[in-house]
Amino acid sequence: MTFIDSHAHIYSEQFKQDRDEALARAMGEGVEKIYMPNIDHTSIEVMLETEARHPNQCIAMMGLHPTSVNKDFEKELYLVEEWLGKRKFAAVGECGIDLYWDKTFLPQQQEALKVQVELARKHQLPIVLHTRDSFDETYEIISAAQDGSLKGVFHCFSGTVEQAAKVKQLGFLMGIGGVATFKNGGLDKVLPHVSLDDLVLETDCPYLAPVPHRGKRNEPVYLPLVARRVAELLQKPVEEVAEITTRNALNLFKL
């Protein structure tokens, strides 16, 4: 079986000591492609270095993470725009809205998301959305901008059956990760009602390690644990989950 990790911060500091080994471990379990969402100006260099060192396995996106949106967000967005004009990326991301930590910069987060949606449209790239405690706020912006040309993924989807239907209606996918394995994650009530065609798998490493590694550093080698849980909830063979989510990810990202 082969898998695609559609969302992994494998370039992060937490992998400084053993990144090559973590990537080799992932490859050994069939995690052949890993898409890397950018955070802000501090993550670009190490992300692109990781991609250059592992060009067949690691593929970069370009965007500004909502928790890095503050009063200087315009400067950050210029950098994103500049990079998108310079070379190919798999997607614009991760972008979106995060109301979990801080609501101070909500208007700036909304503005930054709108700008990045237009960049995605201009460069004909998918959008990777972060929607922590902000499904409605993010959905409002994406649905207003959707003219049929936008596609993307609601990364780390952990919403309701109704919200899953709204994502589908938008023509977007849901990124499913370690939360699916959590007892209190809520996805056991949602996933039985969705189609495999609407899902991609992700780790969001180094965060959100699936059970039985919950609370520890997450890494792409754990992606098959997520696939197994999704298979169980959808009552499908894990081989089918691997195959269809891989196809969905390749269709979405193209690169």
Ligand SMILES: [Zn+2]
């Ligand atoms: Zn992320």
